Every structure is written in structure tokens, then in C-alpha cells.
Amino acid sequence: MGYLTSAIRQLTVVALAAVMVSITFGHQLAQAAGSSCKTRYPIVLSHHWGARRICNADQLPAGRTCEQIEQAKNCRSWVGAQCMLWEVPPDEADLPPRDTNLSNPALVRNMKAYHRYFSKEIVDRLRNSFAQNGCGNAVYIADKPVLASYDVRARVLRETVLQALRETGAAKVNIIGMSQGVQDARYMTAALPVDERNPALGQMRDKVASIVSVVGEDAGAQSSGLLLDTFYALNQGQWNNPQALGSQWKESEVDAMLWRDKRVSSPKYVLSEVGYADSDAGLTSMGKYQSWLRSMVELSNRYMKPGFWQQLSFEQNWAALRAAAGMSDLQWSDKVPDSAEANNGVYYASYAAHIRNPVPEWGNEAYIYALLQTRYGDNDSMVTVSSQSFAGKGGWNFHHIKTMNGSVLGRGYHHMFFSGRNDALYAPEAGYREVWPYNGSSADFYEVVASNLKLNGF
Numbered sequence: 001m002g003y004l005t006s007a008i009r010q011l012t013v014v015a016l017a018a019v020m021v022s023i024t025f026g027h028q029l030a031q032a033a034g035s036s037c038k039t040r041y042p043i044v045l046s047h048h049w050g051a052r053r054i055c056n057a058d059q060l061p062a063g064r065t066c067e068q069i070e071q072a073k074n075c076r077s078w079v080g081a082q083c084m085l086w087e088v089p090p091d092e093a094d095l096p097p098r099d100t101n102l103s104n105p106a107l108v109r110n111m112k113a114y115h116r117y118f119s120k121e122i123v124d125r126l127r128n129s130f131a132q133n134g135c136g137n138a139v140y141i142a143d144k145p146v147l148a149s150y151d152v153r154a155r156v157l158r159e160t161v162l163q164a165l166r167e168t169g170a171a172k173v174n175i176i177g178m179s180q181g182v183q184d185a186r187y188m189t190a191a192l193p194v195d196e197r198n199p200a201l202g203q204m205r206d207k208v209a210s211i212v213s214v215v216g217e218d219a220g221a222q223s224s225g226l227l228l229d230t231f232y233a234l235n236q237g238q239w240n241n242p243q244a245l246g247s248q249w250k251e252s253e254v255d256a257m258l259w260r261d262k263r264v265s266s267p268k269y270v271l272s273e274v275g276y277a278d279s280d281a282g283l284t285s286m287g288k289y290q291s292w293l294r295s296m297v298e299l300s301n302r303y304m305k306p307g308f309w310q311q312l313s314f315e316q317n318w319a320a321l322r323a324a325a326g327m328s329d330l331q332w333s334d335k336v337p338d339s340a341e342a343n344n345g346v347y348y349a350s351y352a353a354h355i356r357n358p359v360p361e362w363g364n365e366a367y368i369y370a371l372l373q374t375r376y377g378d379n380d381s382m383v384t385v386s387s388q389s390f391a392g393k394g395g396w397n398f399h400h401i402k403t404m405n406g407s408v409l410g411r412g413y414h415h416m417f418f419s420g421r422n423d424a425l426y427a428p429e430a431g432y433r434e435v436w437p438y439n440g441s442s443a444d445f446y447e448v449v450a451s452n453l454k455l456n457g458f
Contacts, residue, residue, distance in 0.1 A: 037135035037450035040458055041174045041209045042164045043126055045141045046157055046181030047117030048419065049221075049299060051097055051257050054086040054115055061363045069361050071422050074115075087112040092120045096143035097257075103159060104273040107259035114257075117141065118178070119420025125443040126450055135450050140164040140173075144184060145271040146257040147295045149327075150335075153180075154188035155274045161207060162194070172209040174458050176449060178418050179382070180299060182216030183332075186348075190340035210347040210458045212449055214418045215380055218350070219387035220301030222376045223368050228300055228321070237317050239324035242289040254288050294325035301387070304332045342395030347458060351449070352388035352403040353380040356412035361425060365414070382415040401452065404445075407432040417442055 054074045055066035067075075067083055075083035093099070095116040101107035118141060128134025142160040144153040164173050175185040189208045194201035235244035242249040258269040261282070268282035271291060283291070297303055302310055302318065322330075329335055341348070355378075358366035362381065369381040378385040391400035404413040410432025417426040420442040433439040437448050 036454055037126075037137075037447050038130075039135070039137055039174055039450055039453045041170050041172050042138035042140060042168045043450070044157075044161055044164055044173045044175045045118050045123070045139065046175055046177035046185045047096065047142060047144065048179035048181055049147075049295060051111065051114045051117075051146045052416070052421065054088070054113055055083070059363045061360045061366075064361065064363075069422075069425060071424065088114075088116060089120075092116055095120060095123060096141050097146065098143055101259055101273050102143065104276060106261055106263050107270065107273060107276070108262045109259055110256060115419065115421045117143075117181075117419060119442065121441070121443040122420040122446050125447050135447060137450065138164065138168050138170075142181070142184075144181075145259075145291075147254065147292045148271050149291070149294045150183055150187040150298055152271055152274070152291075153184045154192055156272045157184050157188050158192055158194075158204060159274060161188070161204070165207060172207055174210045174212070174453055175208060176212040176214065176446070177216060178214045179216060179221075179415065182211070182213040182218075183298075183304070185211045186341065187336055189346055190336045190344070205344050205346055208346050210349065210453060212453070213348065213350040213388070213390065214449070215353050215383060215388050215415050216350060217299060217304060217383050217387055218390065218393070219384070220304030221299045221383045222301055222372050222379065222387070223382045224296050224299040225301050226368065226371060226375075227296060228302075232317060237320055239293070239321050242286075249289065249292075251285060251288060254292055258283065258288070290324065290326050293321075294327060297321060297325045297327065298332075302331075305387075306331055338394050341398075343397055344395075346397060347456065348390055348393075348395075348398045349452070350388060350390035350398075350400045351418075352385050352400070353413035353415060353418065354378050354385050354403060354405045355380050355414060356406060356408060356410060359411055362414065380413060380415040402434075402438060404434050404438060406434050418445070 055070055057066065060066065060069070066086065067081060070086070073089055074086055076087045077083065077085035093112065095118070097111040097114055097117060099109055099111055123139060123141065124132075124134060126135050126137050127139040129136045140160050140163060142157045144156040161173050161175070164170070177185045189205045189211060192204045193199060194204055194207065231245055231248060234246060234248060235241065238244040255267070255269060259272065261268040261270065269288065270276050270280065270282055301307075355369050358369045358381070360366060362369070365381045369379060372379040372381070372384065376384045380388070385403060389400045389403065390398040406412045406428040410428040412428060414426040417423065423441050427433070427441065438445060
């Protein structure tokens, strides 16, 4: 990726109005939270990869407990000072990941012990009326398969986009994606028609006004590559044998995140409601493993944007890995070439994040940050800052808005801050945050994102 030079960017401060505006190629940008953030088009939120348990004791740092780290509101049952049941509050149960599929109520799962993809605070801020301290937008939240390919996830996202258009009567939507949710949106917009059965309905790019990338992986998530390296060390290239991964492959954990058909007595698991039929046999154990594996392969930098030496190499491990994951394409550009996105009528804007000083409470993620920092440079514990940015990407329609750094003395911004999962854990300490108007909570951040979209006509 190239980078826009700082000379191209101009920062204008209007003191009387206390409004900060940045201009990039005539691109007008953001101001203070609290100004109008009701966008022209409905907002569709596109979520990250996987799902996160509210309390995962296996990943806690030594000597720490969930009660010390997680938000107490997520405890449903206390015994003294110990939480016996970690679940989201009842008023968050309707937010994805949901336990009942909206399109096919016969599909169910149990995800109450997992954080919402976007917190209630974020959704309420974007959706509620101004009188309720919100923006007043129509907000729709995708509920894509937790562990699946871009092709599958993008088709489920398409259903959410079409629902938003149908129910609001709008011509287009604004998509705000976090992490892998960005790539799902880009894939859907650049590669999918509105309906494969009726080409006359056109392409999805005509239904999308903007795609906002929040800690997305334009060049891949380097943490995914590290994970695959770890798997290779465990299985010695035996990608077709999930048992070679030992405890790293836990089918029961994957089952908890899959849709199950409640109409049949024996467990029948499927990835999504799209393409689901009563006659389907459901996923086999190998089918579950293949979807899990492919979801990580497609997130890796080796797939998203391989380096020069990676492109020249013909390593058998990569071929075997792709075959085990059921992939025919070599890399992202095979399905989403630059020409499909450059100047295609869609506005693309990116926000990046940077950790300055990790904290022990992040557990394994503090360790991953250190590995990525040593090998790849500045990152947010999952993705490098450079991979998150659209700066220098081809096409007048790509813009980089802001890199969230915070004070050099603070912890900086963790990847999961942008899901609103736990601001107390993942946000920089008060006084060490980014300068105004980005110095607030995760909900404040999304309000500024919406305000930026409105300022730019979306």
C-alpha cells in the first residue's frame, strides 16, 4: 500500500465554532460529537470474525478473574464475589449474535454467553432520537455466520442490506464494518448481484452509498497468519486432519456458534439461512472444520494481500492448506480486483487503531500485540495500522479518515474497543485518549463516524 503524504492533508480549526475539519482531496471531514449525525441513508452494521465469550477463563492472565476484568452488568448470578453465570442482559438479547434466526425461526443457537457484535450503547447512540441522546438513524445489524468464508458471510449481509432497503424505502445504505465485517461488505458490494436468479435486478454496488472501514483488514489480519503458523507447527502440514491440531480444534465450541434446526431430533447444523433447505443433510464434522479453517485462511495477509516473496513462492503447505479449506481462489484479488472497487460509485473511508502500551488484563492479546509489533510493526493486537488504512489505495473514492493513537503515555486503542465490548478494558484511560472529537467512548466514536458521513452527503 502507498500512503497519502501529510502535505495533502490540511487541518482547519474554526475556533468560534470549536469545529475541526480535515480536507483530503476536497473531502470534508468531521467535527464534534453532538452535532447532527442523522445520515441520509440507513446504516447497516457489519460485524467482525468469530464470537467472543463474555468470560473465557482459559484466556485470562495469571492471577486475574473475570470479575476483575469483565463488566459486572454481564453477570446474571452472583455467589458472594464470584459470578456463576455470564450472560448478556435481557435488553441486549435481541442484538446479534441472536439465538433465533430472523429469516428462518426454525434455526436456533445459544449465544447469550457471548458479547454482542456491537454493544447496545453503540446501537442506541446511532438509532435513538436526538431527544434520547442519539442520532435518529434507521440501523440494521447483520448476523452473519460466525466462522465462514467471505462468500457465505457476504450473502447473509446482502439479506440485511435488502431488508433495510425494503423497510425504509431508501435507494441505498451506508455500511459501517468492523474488522472482517469490512471485507464482507467490500466483497458483497464488488462481487455480488442483487439476486443470482434475476440478473435484471442489477449489482449490489448500486445499493451501497458508502462503506466505512473500522479497523478493517485491507492487507489481511497478521494475527490470523500467526495463528495458522501455530497450527502448522502442531499438525506439520496435515491440514485435512483436524485431530492433528489437538485441543486447538474443538468441535463442540464450533457447534455452539452454528445454527441448529430445532425441528429435527438429532443435531443438524448449518452455516446460515441463505441456501438452507429442509432436505439438506447439514454440516458434517469435516464440513464444520473446513468452514472454520477457511474463515481464518481468508483473513490472513497471505490471502488478502500477499507480499512479493509470498507471491513468488510455490510452497506446498499453502496449496495443501487451501485445498483443505475448499478454496479454488489464490487470493482476494481473484474475486475482488482493484478495478471492481476503484471509482465504482461507492465512497470508502477507513479508521485505524494503534496500541501504544499493552496491559496485562488483555491476556493472550497482549502477547499477540508484542509478536505483531516485532514482526510487522504498529498494530492494535489483531491487525497492523497499515493494513487498516485506505491511504494511497487506488481510486478517488478511497479515503483514510483517522488513526486512533491516543497519548504516548496511554495504552492506545485495542481492536475490540470498536465493538463496544468493554470500554473500561479496551479504551485508553481518561486523559490519554485521542484529541477531541475522538476522545470519548466507543459509542461517541460511532457518533462521530455518522456525523462524518452526514457532512459528506451520505
